[in-house]
Amino acid sequence: xxxxxxxxxxxxxxxDRYADIGTAALEHLTISATAIxxxxxxxxxxxxxxxxxxxxxxxxxxxxxxxxxxTVPSLALLAILIPLLGIGVKPAxxxxxxxxxxxxxxxxxxxxxxxxxxxxxxxxGMGYGTVxxxxxxxxxxxxxxxxxxxxxxxxYIISWTTLASLIGAGGLGQLIVxxxxxxxxELIVTGALAAIVLALVADRLxxxxxKRFTRKARTVTRETSYV
Amino acid sequence: MRNRKFVALTAVLSLxxxxxxxxxxxxxxxxxxxxxxxGTQTYTEPKILxxxxxxxxxxxxxxxxxxxxxxxxSPIVIKSMKxxxxxxxxxxTGEIFNGHFKIEDTKDRAEVLRQAQEGFDKNFGFHWFDPxxxxxxYAFTVRKELADQYNLKTVSDLAAHAKDLKLGVDTSWLxxxxxxxxxxxxxxxxxxxxTFPMEISxxxxxxxxxxxxxxLAYTTDPGIKQYNLQTLEDDKQFFPPYDASAVIRNDTLExxxxxxxAVSLLVGKIDAGTMTTLNYEVDxxxxxxxxxxxxxxxxxxxxx
Numbered sequence: 001x002x003x004x005x006x007x008x009x010x011x012x013x014x015x016d017r018y019a020d021i022g023t024a025a026l027e028h029l030t031i032s033a034t035a036i037x038x039x040x041x042x043x044x045x046x047x048x049x050x051x052x053x054x055x056x057x058x059x060x061x062x063x064x065x066x067x068x069x070x071t072v073p074s075l076a077l078l079a080i081l082i083p084l085l086g087i088g089v090k091p092a093x094x095x096x097x098x099x100x101x102x103x104x105x106x107x108x109x110x111x112x113x114x115x116x117x118x119x120x121x122x123x124x125g126m127g128y129g130t131v132x133x134x135x136x137x138x139x140x141x142x143x144x145x146x147x148x149x150x151x152x153x154x155x156y157i158i159s160w161t162t163l164a165s166l167i168g169a170g171g172l173g174q175l176i177v178x179x180x181x182x183x184x185x186e187l188i189v190t191g192a193l194a195a196i197v198l199a200l201v202a203d204r205l206x207x208x209x210x211k212r213f214t215r216k217a218r219t220v221t222r223e224t225s226y227v
Numbered sequence: 228m229r230n231r232k233f234v235a236l237t238a239v240l241s242l243x244x245x246x247x248x249x250x251x252x253x254x255x256x257x258x259x260x261x262x263x264x265x266g267t268q269t270y271t272e273p274k275i276l277x278x279x280x281x282x283x284x285x286x287x288x289x290x291x292x293x294x295x296x297x298x299x300x301s302p303i304v305i306k307s308m309k310x311x312x313x314x315x316x317x318x319x320t321g322e323i324f325n326g327h328f329k330i331e332d333t334k335d336r337a338e339v340l341r342q343a344q345e346g347f348d349k350n351f352g353f354h355w356f357d358p359x360x361x362x363x364x365y366a367f368t369v370r371k372e373l374a375d376q377y378n379l380k381t382v383s384d385l386a387a388h389a390k391d392l393k394l395g396v397d398t399s400w401l402x403x404x405x406x407x408x409x410x411x412x413x414x415x416x417x418x419x420x421x422t423f424p425m426e427i428s429x430x431x432x433x434x435x436x437x438x439x440x441x442x443l444a445y446t447t448d449p450g451i452k453q454y455n456l457q458t459l460e461d462d463k464q465f466f467p468p469y470d471a472s473a474v475i476r477n478d479t480l481e482x483x484x485x486x487x488x489a490v491s492l493l494v495g496k497i498d499a500g501t502m503t504t505l506n507y508e509v510d511x512x513x514x515x516x517x518x519x520x521x522x523x524x525x526x527x528x529x530x531x
Contacts, residue, residue: 079432086438087423165398168423181399183302183325
């Protein structure tokens with residue numbers, strides 16, 4: 001009896017509010033996807049550069065900065081961003097972008113550092129240029145590392161995107177936070193469930209993408225090694 | 228390999244034991260007759276008030292008081308009281324509009340208080356003290372220049388300009404049923420151009436930086452004074468009363484009736500102006516809630 005009441009409540013709630021829930025999920029997806037895309041665009045090239053860079057202090061400097069971004073509390077970061085980026089979606093994306101840099105950077109760096117130097121040397125001996133080496137040898141070998149960095153980052157950025165609700169950018173966090181404020185469990189549970197689903201789907205998609213590219217990358221390496 | 232598994236298992240077991248021991252301690256806080264845990268919401272006002280209860284109770288009784296700060300929202304405060312994680316807190320009569328139990332719709336101050344006192348006693352087993360004497364309700368506020376520019380005095384005055392204005396509100400107002408945005412726009416007959424539900428402290432930052440024009444503030448919030456905001460009169464009387472009271476579990480009060488005597492000293496003693504000043508001391512002048520609370524009690528002869 002109680003159980004069916006409970007189900008009916010949720011069914012009613014979803015019927016009444018599906019448009020709002022959809023909007024919140026879409027906002028959430030847009031914010032996290034943009035932050036992760038921007039984070040990858042910055043962190044992957046940076047990781048590649050750092051792996052081939054021989055100046056020690058530069059490593060330390062870059063990793064220290066990325067670490068610091070990671071440790072700034074979100075509320076403080078958003079407060080600092082108001083004069084620069086205002087309120088709404090922009091500061092939310094920027095904050096999450098900063099949080100996304102470190103894990104992608106670390107994994108990219110680890111991936112490129114893991115490539116056997118002997119392999120790079122022999123490629124050099126075979127007359128490969130720097131760009132060719134990078135694309136045909138180092139990148140395919142580092143690719144699983146990079147992807148695991150992106151996948152991990154995606155899952156936790158999707159959960160962290162709930163901070164968007166602090167700065168007026170909406171998203172699923174808004175459902176959760178307002179649900180806590182007004183004692184509506186349906187809002188909290190719906191927001192949390194939707195975030196979980198988003199994270200799982202995104203992880204699956206990236207996993208499929210990774211498999212596809214890894215296969216391709218392998219054939220490329222094999223072809224080149226035959227040459 | 229086996230050995231390592233054993234170590235990991237032991238670690239997990241001992242950790243969970245340690246954690247459950249902590250939980251046990253918190254839960255039994257109200258069980259023993261000499262200790263009390265007071266919960267507070269995230270903002271300053273309940274924190275100052277909790278320090279007042281603590282100082283008064285510890286001064287007049289042998290009970291030791293612990294304060295558990297920063298519970299995310301008032302429904303969470305209520306849940307923690309119900310599960311006896313905390314035994315006491317500060318709540319506002321308008322809490323009855325959060326759907327904890329069935330209510331008769333009214334905006335009369337005494338009637339809302341009566342429903343809060345009876346409803347929480349009957350449904351939750353809480354004793355709701357008589358109010359301190361101040362309300363902390365919602366108020367529309369605008370930047371001073373904007374008020375002068377459009378000659379805004381009341382909420383109705385906003386109607387003509389609302390669609391060009393950006394409204395900053397706390398994270399839950401848009402969702403509230405009885406006194407939230409949907410009810411508001413039906414009642415006053417207008418909507419704002421853009422609404423930004425935000426962490427309330429960031430709303431003030433945003434208005435100071437002109438990123439929003441109108442702020443739905445709390446009436447005892449020192450941000451109104453600090454950021455030079457003009458309060459608009461709720462001329463159609465939309466917002467219900469939010470009188471502040473101390474609330475305690477009935478069983479705790481029965482076990483330790485001296486708490487009631489101590490807390491009753493504050494009933495009817497704090498007006499809105501006083502509360503705003505105390506909040507200002509903490510939020511703007513960055514003093515400790517404890518220091519401000521004790522100073523107030525001493526000035527009023529409640530503490531030596």
